[in-house]
Amino acid sequence: MPAKPPIRHFVTFGRALRAAGLEVGPRRIADAICALEAVNLAQQEDVYWALRTTLVSRFEELEIFDSAFAAWFLRVAVRPVLRPVPTVPPPYGRLGRTPAPAGGTEVDGGEREVGSYSTEELLRHKDFSKMTREEFEQTRRWIAAAAITRPRRRSRRLRADRRGRSLHLRGLVRASLASGGDPIRCAYRGPAYKPRKLVLILDVSGSMEAYSRALLLFLHATLSSGRGVETFVFGTHLTRLTAELATRDPETALSAAALKVNDWSGGTRIGDSLKAYNDEWGRRALTRGSVTVIMSDGLERGDDKPVDREMARLARQAFAVVWVNPLKGDPRYEATAAGMRAALPHVDRLIAGHNVASLERLATVLEGISRRHAA
Amino acid sequence: MTQGNRTVPASIEEMAAALDATGYISDRGLSTALFISLTIRKPLLLEGEAGVGKTEAAKAVARILQAPLIRLQCYEGLDIAHAVYEWNYTRQLLHIRAAQDGDVDEAELFGPKFLIRRPLLEAISSPDAPVLLIDEIDRADEEFEAFLLEVLSDFQVTIPELGTVTATTRPYVILTSNRTRELHDALKRRCLFHWIGHPTLEREIEIVSRHVPEAAAGLAAQAAAVVAGLRGSDLAKPPGVAETIDWTQALVALGRRELDIDTVEDTLGAVLKYREDVEAVRDQTLAELVAQARAG
Numbered sequence: 119m120p121a122k123p124p125i126r127h128f129v130t131f132g133r134a135l136r137a138a139g140l141e142v143g144p145r146r147i148a149d150a151i152c153a154l155e156a157v158n159l160a161q162q163e164d165v166y167w168a169l170r171t172t173l174v175s176r177f178e179e180l181e182i183f184d185s186a187f188a189a190w191f192l193r194v195a196v197r198p199v200l201r202p203v204p205t206v207p208p209p210y211g212r213l214g215r216t217p218a219p220a221g222g223t224e225v226d227g228g229e230r231e232v233g234s235y236s237t238e239e240l241l242r243h244k245d246f247s248k249m250t251r252e253e254f255e256q257t258r259r260w261i262a263a264a265a266i267t268r269p270r271r272r273s274r275r276l277r278a279d280r281r282g283r284s285l286h287l288r289g290l291v292r293a294s295l296a297s298g299g300d301p302i303r304c305a306y307r308g309p310a311y312k313p314r315k316l317v318l319i320l321d322v323s324g325s326m327e328a329y330s331r332a333l334l335l336f337l338h339a340t341l342s343s344g345r346g347v348e349t350f351v352f353g354t355h356l357t358r359l360t361a362e363l364a365t366r367d368p369e370t371a372l373s374a375a376a377l378k379v380n381d382w383s384g385g386t387r388i389g390d391s392l393k394a395y396n397d398e399w400g401r402r403a404l405t406r407g408s409v410t411v412i413m414s415d416g417l418e419r420g421d422d423k424p425v426d427r428e429m430a431r432l433a434r435q436a437f438a439v440v441w442v443n444p445l446k447g448d449p450r451y452e453a454t455a456a457g458m459r460a461a462l463p464h465v466d467r468l469i470a471g472h473n474v475a476s477l478e479r480l481a482t483v484l485e486g487i488s489r490r491h492a493a
Numbered sequence: 494m495t496q497g498n499r500t501v502p503a504s505i506e507e508m509a510a511a512l513d514a515t516g517y518i519s520d521r522g523l524s525t526a527l528f529i530s531l532t533i534r535k536p537l538l539l540e541g542e543a544g545v546g547k548t549e550a551a552k553a554v555a556r557i558l559q560a561p562l563i564r565l566q567c568y569e570g571l572d573i574a575h576a577v578y579e580w581n582y583t584r585q586l587l588h589i590r591a592a593q594d595g596d597v598d599e600a601e602l603f604g605p606k607f608l609i610r611r612p613l614l615e616a617i618s619s620p621d622a623p624v625l626l627i628d629e630i631d632r633a634d635e636e637f638e639a640f641l642l643e644v645l646s647d648f649q650v651t652i653p654e655l656g657t658v659t660a661t662t663r664p665y666v667i668l669t670s671n672r673t674r675e676l677h678d679a680l681k682r683r684c685l686f687h688w689i690g691h692p693t694l695e696r697e698i699e700i701v702s703r704h705v706p707e708a709a710a711g712l713a714a715q716a717a718a719v720v721a722g723l724r725g726s727d728l729a730k731p732p733g734v735a736e737t738i739d740w741t742q743a744l745v746a747l748g749r750r751e752l753d754i755d756t757v758e759d760t761l762g763a764v765l766k767y768r769e770d771v772e773a774v775r776d777q778t779l780a781e782l783v784a785q786a787r788a789g
Contacts, residue, residue: 141678149685153529157505164505167525175681177540177672177688275572287582294589295597301586345635401730403673407569431729431769 125151128169131190135173138182146173165191242474245447247328254332257474258368261332264478265339267485268347269409269438271314282308314409314437315346316484319395321414322379323353323386329444329472330382331372333413336477338363338371348404352391353381358399386417388457389424396431405435409487411480413442413471416458425457429464438487441465442480447472499558499622499665501531508557517546517553518692518700526687527554536645536666538630538681541689544733546700547669548628550689554667555624563619563664564626565612567633576637577650579609603654613644614658622662630680631670638677645683692734694721700734705741709750716741718786719752719779720764726778728770739763754783 132147150172157164166187174183241253242260249257278286289305318337322330330351337349341363349359362374376382392412399405410432418425433439441461445451447470453459462468467483470476502508505521508528512519519527527550530537539547555562565576585607589597610618616625630638644650648660668684670676692700694717701713708716717737724731732740740763749756757779765771774782 141682143682145682149533149535152533156529156532157525163521164525167522168529170522171526171529171537171685171687174688175538175678175684175686176675180688273570275570287586288580291580291582291585291589291602294586295599295602396729402671427769 128154131169131186132173134190135183135186138186140173140179140182141175142173146175162191242478244474245472246332246444247472257332258335260474261335261477262339262368264474264481265336266343267481268316268340268343269314269484269487270311271407271437273310273312275310276307277310279306279308282306284308313344313346314487315348315404315407316340317348317350317399317404317408317410317436319350319352319356319392319410319412319414321353321386321388321412322351322382323417324383325386325415325417326413326444327383329413332477333442333471334363334372334375335368338368342366348399350395350399351375351379352386352388352394353379353384354387354390355381356391356394356398357381385419386414386457387420388414388416388418388461389420389422389428392428392432393424396428400431400435403435405432407437409438409440409484410436411440411442411484412461412465413444414457415443415445416441416453416455416461418455418457418460422456422460426460426464429461433464433466437490438466439464440467440469440480440483440487442469442471444470444472446470447476499560502528502557504528511557512550512553515553515556516703517549518696518703519550519553520692520696523550523687523689526685530667530685531558531665534663534665536668536684538668538670538676538684538686539689540670540672540686542691542731542733543671544735545689545691546734547689548626551624551626551628551667551669554665555626558622558624558665560621560665561619561623562626563612563616563623564628566628567630567637569632569634571633571637573640575611576640577611577613578652579611580654581607581609605655608652608655613641614650616664617644617648617650617660618658619664620661623664625664625666627666627668629671630668631673631676635677638680642677642680642683645680691721691724691731694718697721697734697737701737701741704738705745708741708745712744712750712752713741714789715752715783715786716744718789719757719782722778722782722785723764723774726774728765728773729767730765730770732764736764752783752786754780757783 128150129147132142132150136142150169153168153172154165157168159165169187170180170183174180241256244253246254276282276284276286278289284307286305286307290301293303293305294301318340320330320333320337322334334351337359341347341349341360347360349363351357351359357379359375359378362378363371365371365374396405429439443458446468453462469480469483471480502511505525505528509519509521509524512524512527526537529535531554539550541547552562580603585602588602588607612625616623627641630641633641645666648663649657651657691697697717697720698714701717702708702710705713720732720737720740740760743760743763744752744756747756747760758775761771761775761779765774
């Protein structure tokens with residue numbers, strides 16, 4: 119067996135990797151040292167592969183590992199391998215002005231006093247863009263409540279169900295033990311249901327500014343409805359926000375999201391953003407079988423051909439495509455924007471999403487989607 | 494638990510040579526990963542685009558160790574009854590009927606005789622260490638992943654009616670994933686990790702010639718070059734090595750010894766599986782790639 123590797127050196131290397139964002143625990147370090155004992159330490163290539171196999175656990179980490187390895191063992195001058203941390207929060211509109219968390223009227227665990235039924239109802243139908251901050255604060259929990267419902271899919275598994283259609287053999291065997299092998303009472307099984315994958319893609323460009331905060335809250339609340347939800351936002355390019363929005367507290371989540379996205383309230387490139395989604399996530403089969411919700415006003419700055427092409431790609435893979443367009447809140451709205459016109463043929467359902475009532479409508483639609491492309 | 498060791502190649506070089514002998518052409522990185530995984534007895538997670546030879550690598554390892562390969566193909570909705578065990582209900586019912594007077598020994602009824610072993614249980618209860626291939630783990634549900642985590646850390650499963658079955662030998666475990674979703678960190682912590690990228694041109698030519706020995710020498714090289722070029726184009730689904738092999742076989746079946754643009758267009762379906770991709774390269778890119786491949 120080769121000589122014991124200079125353990126200290128590798129442990130420090132592991133720590134450097136951890137500082138750079140890799141999840142390198144004691145167990146991985148121990149594995150790395152075992153692995154190094156098995157390879158020839160004089161062979162730089164073997165040391166590289168031994169460390170890479172044991173210390174890296176995902177594709178995204180390979181690049182960080184490579185530059186750290188180069189800096190550590192090959193003494194190559196590289197830029198620091200620290201995770202890029204934005205120093206200045208990017209400026210953006212409405213989202214940045216985080217309102218004070220709670221008004222003075224709220225008591226511990228209690229609910230803020232809201233108006234009578236009719237004012238509440240009025241608020242539910244009030245356009246987000248016309249709300250005052252206080253009004254918006256009141257709607258927050260309605261938005262969160264609406265986002266809890268999820269589309270469902272049939273699980274491959276069957277569960278015991280008296281009204282089921284197929285025989286529950288396990289139950290039957292159990293029951294017939296009591297009657298000496300005569301299956302007197304039949305047991306049945308019926309389908310079980312599970313939440314279906316849900317992908318939400320939100321447009322946060324300038325023209326959507328008045329709605330993006332409310333819709334972002336919707337995204338955040340959907341994530342807490344369980345597994346299988348992915349969230350993305352786009353302006354000129356696509357950003358995945360699932361990890362950032364997964365925090366329980368909405369304000370923390372929105373701030374984390376604000377840091378991650380750097381094209382708030384800028385231009386819109388729907389086609390390119392959808393292409394980025396299809397290439398990176400659709401190819402990894404995220405779309406397949408999912409209900410995909412796109413929230414955008416469809417005001418595409420660029421060419422509308424890519425929108426048509428990418429929406430077609432998306433629609434072929436998704437179980438159903440729902441488009442939420444706040445402009446549709448206006449009864450006189452017609453899909454004249456080039457991007458929206460290009461997307462419409464591939465959309466199963468077009469919903470407004472400009473007020474609480476329409477988000478509740480969205481929830482009902484999502485819950486009811488049971489057949490492919492029959493939103 | 495005994496280790497149930499099989500003869501494992503003693504060095505990376507031996508590993509590479511052994512892989513080569515089974516017909517699997519590996520690179521230094523993959524040989525090292527497999528070698529370390531077998532040596533320190535830790536599951537290896539192989540990730541990579543579809544068609545880069547993840548499953549084949551596991552099969553090659555089984556051949557090298559001369560161990561049986563037990564494969565668990567994952568899919569959405571995979572459950573314990575299909576992954577671990579199930580009772581043979583039909584047989585149980587017949588048995589109860591045959592006993593007539595109601596004297597059925599429940600311990601016998603839920604005994605090994607009526608147990609159907611599925612891959613995980615089979616891998617654990619096998620007397621000689623097998624190679625356990627858990628294929629496309631990313632397609633299974635997350636609950637199943639959590640269950641798998643238990644199996645991989647303790648190498649035991651519990652059957653309520655029978656008790657806990659602990660592994661007599663520890664299987665060599667290889668997991669593959671197409672990265673359709675991120676796997677759980679806890680599962681990754683149990684595994685070594687290796688990313689299999691698309692092979693270099695030289696290696697791909699070697700792989701293709703090995704799989705399609707009847708192909709003319711130039712044909713394999715040209716096909717590999719065109720596929721490598723296609724991977725560089727902006728495609729929805731870049732072709733893998735498996736596609737290169739299929740395509741070369743198709744070309745051989747057509748009796749071609751060299752690529753020409755007409756044949757390429759006719760057989761493109763073996764390489765590109767999306768209409769958009771076919772249309773995207775058909776006019777310009779393809780002609781250029783074929784010309785380059787013929788010149789190169």
